[in-house]
Amino acid sequence: MNCDLLITNGTVATADAIYPADVAISAGKIAAILPPQSSINSLATHDATGCYVIPGAIDAHVHLNMPTGVGYTADDWCTGTSAAALGGVTSLVDFVETEPGESLLEALEKRLGEARQSIIDFGLHMTIQPDEHPINGIPRRVSDKRITQIKEAYAAGCATFKMYMAYPGFQVQDIDLFRALRAIAEVNGLACIHAENGDVIEVLRQSNISDPARALNHARTRPTINEHEAVTRAVMCAEVSGARTLIFHIGCEHAARVVADAKLRGLANVYGETCPQYLVLTEESLARPDGHRWVCAPPLRPQADQDALWHMLASRALDIVSTDHCPFTIEQKDKGHNDFRLAPGGVPGIETRLGLMYEYGVRRGRLSLNDWVRTCCTRPAEIHGMSAKGRIAVGYDADIVVFDPALRKKLTPRELHSAIDWSAYEGITCNGWPRDVIARGEFVTRNQRLCATPARGRFIRRSY
Ligand code: DUC
Numbered sequence: 001m002n003c004d005l006l007i008t009n010g011t012v013a014t015a016d017a018i019y020p021a022d023v024a025i026s027a028g029k030i031a032a033i034l035p036p037q038s039s040i041n042s043l044a045t046h047d048a049t050g051c052y053v054i055p056g057a058i059d060a061h062v063h064l065n066m067p068t069g070v071g072y073t074a075d076d077w078c079t080g081t082s083a084a085a086l087g088g089v090t091s092l093v094d095f096v097e098t099e100p101g102e103s104l105l106e107a108l109e110k111r112l113g114e115a116r117q118s119i120i121d122f123g124l125h126m127t128i129q130p131d132e133h134p135i136n137g138i139p140r141r142v143s144d145k146r147i148t149q150i151k152e153a154y155a156a157g158c159a160t161f162k163m164y165m166a167y168p169g170f171q172v173q174d175i176d177l178f179r180a181l182r183a184i185a186e187v188n189g190l191a192c193i194h195a196e197n198g199d200v201i202e203v204l205r206q207s208n209i210s211d212p213a214r215a216l217n218h219a220r221t222r223p224t225i226n227e228h229e230a231v232t233r234a235v236m237c238a239e240v241s242g243a244r245t246l247i248f249h250i251g252c253e254h255a256a257r258v259v260a261d262a263k264l265r266g267l268a269n270v271y272g273e274t275c276p277q278y279l280v281l282t283e284e285s286l287a288r289p290d291g292h293r294w295v296c297a298p299p300l301r302p303q304a305d306q307d308a309l310w311h312m313l314a315s316r317a318l319d320i321v322s323t324d325h326c327p328f329t330i331e332q333k334d335k336g337h338n339d340f341r342l343a344p345g346g347v348p349g350i351e352t353r354l355g356l357m358y359e360y361g362v363r364r365g366r367l368s369l370n371d372w373v374r375t376c377c378t379r380p381a382e383i384h385g386m387s388a389k390g391r392i393a394v395g396y397d398a399d400i401v402v403f404d405p406a407l408r409k410k411l412t413p414r415e416l417h418s419a420i421d422w423s424a425y426e427g428i429t430c431n432g433w434p435r436d437v438i439a440r441g442e443f444v445t446r447n448q449r450l451c452a453t454p455a456r457g458r459f460i461r462r463s464y
C-alpha cells in the first residue's frame with residue numbers, strides 16, 4: 001500500500017476506543033489504520049510518540065466578525081480560524097444573520113464572501129430572526145416568506161437553524177419559534193435554540209438596578225429558573241413539532257435536566273450543548289472588579305451547576321461542548337465598566353476548548369479520554385450533519401490532532417492567538433495541548449506553529 005502521509009507511533013483515541021496504531025492518509029482522506037510499524041510506502045512520516053492521535057475537534061458555535069453594538073467581534077475569519085487551528089479545531093460552524101428585507105440565500109452569499117479567508121473548513125447556521133427591528137421592545141414577526149426560505153437554505157448546505165428566545169432584535173415569539181420548527185422538521189434539519197426567557201430578562205434589566213457597576217447583577221437579571229423555563233418551552237415545541245433540536249449553551253443544572261428528561265422519555269432528537277465557560281468558570285468571575293468582561297448569556301453560574309454539568313456530560317445527558325466564542329477586546333468589554341448592561345455579551349474560547357476539557361475533564365477524572373473525543377469531536381460532527389468529519393476511520397476526511405499530554409500551556413493572551421488583549425482563563429495552565437494539526441491531509445499547524453495560509457478552508461455543505 002502507498003500513502004501520502006503516515007502518522008506513526010501514536011495512541012489513537014476515538015469516541016469508543018484507545019489503541020496504538022499508525023494512521024495512513026491519502027488524497028486528504030484516512031486511507032488505513034494499521035498496527036504500529038506496519039510496512040507501507042509513504043511519501044512522508046510523522047512521529048507521534050507519546051501523543052494521542054484524535055479526530056480534529058469541531059467547534060459548532062462561534063461568532064467571528066459579527067456586528068454588535070460595540071463594533072464587530074474582535075476575530076475575523078483569518079485570526080479566528082488561526083487561533084482555532086492552533087487549539088486543535090479543524091472545522092467550525094458560524095452563523096448567517098439577515099438584514100431586514102434580505103432573503104436567507106442573499107445573506108448566505110454575503111457571509112460566504114467574508115468566510116473565504118477561513119483557514120479551516122466551516123459550516124454556517126442560518127439564523128431565523130424577525131424580519132424587522134422590534135417596536136417598543138416587542139419582537140416583530142417572522143414572515144411566511146422567511147419560513148418558506150428554510151427549504152432553500154437547507155438545500156444550499158445550511159442544515160441547521162438558529163433561533164433566539166431572548167435578545168431584542170433577534171428574539172422570536174413562540175408562535176414563530178413553533179412555525180419555524182415545523183418547517184425545519186419538514187426538511188429534516190436541526191434547530192439550534194438560545195433558550196432564555198427574553199421578555200422577563202428585558203423587564204429585569206430595565207428595572208432600577210441599585211448598583212449597575214456590579215456585574216454579578218447580570219446573573220441576577222438572568223436567573224437559572226429563567227433559563228430552565230425557556231429550555232422547557234423549547235423542548236415542548238421540539239417535541240410537538242417533531243424537529244430535531246439542539247439547546248445551545250446550557251449553563252445550569254435544571255436546564256440540563258430538561259434535556260436529560262426528554263431523552264429518558266425517548267426523544268432521541270433532543271440534544272444539549274454546554275461550553276467550557278460553564279464547566280471551568282463560575283459566577284465568581286462576575287464578582288471581580290472587572291467582572292463585566294465575563295458577561296455572557298446565559299450567565300456564569302454557581303459551582304453546584306458546574307458540578308452537575310460535568311456529570312451530565314459524562315453520562316451523555318448533554319451531548320457536546322462548543323465554545324460560543326464571542327471575542328471582544330478590553331476596550332470593547334470595558335464599555336460595561338460602570339454598567340454591566342453596556343458590556344457586549346460573550347467570552348472568547350476558540351483556541352482553548354480541547355486543552356481545557358483535557359485539563360479539567362480528563363486529568364481531573366470527570367471525563368474519560370473517549371468522553372473527551374466524543375463531546376469535542378465526534379458528536380459535534382454527527383449532530384451538525386458533517387458526514388465526512390469527526391472520526392478516525394477509513395474514508396473520513398484526514399482531520400487529525402496530535403495531542404501531546406506533556407505540553408504545558410498558559411492561557412494568557414501572549415500565548416494565545418485570538419485578536420484580543422485579555423483571556424477569560426488567565427491564571428490557568430493546561431497540561432496537554434495540540435502539538436500538530438492536520439486538516440484534509442495537510443499540516444495546518446506543526447509544533448504549535450501555524451503553517452497554513454488563509455482561504456484554504458472550504459464551506460461544508462451539511463445535511464442529514
Ligand atoms: N451569548 C453570548 O454571550 N454571546 C453571543 C451570543 C450568545 O448567545
Ligand code: ZN
Pocket residue numbers: 061063324
Ligand atoms: Zn452564540
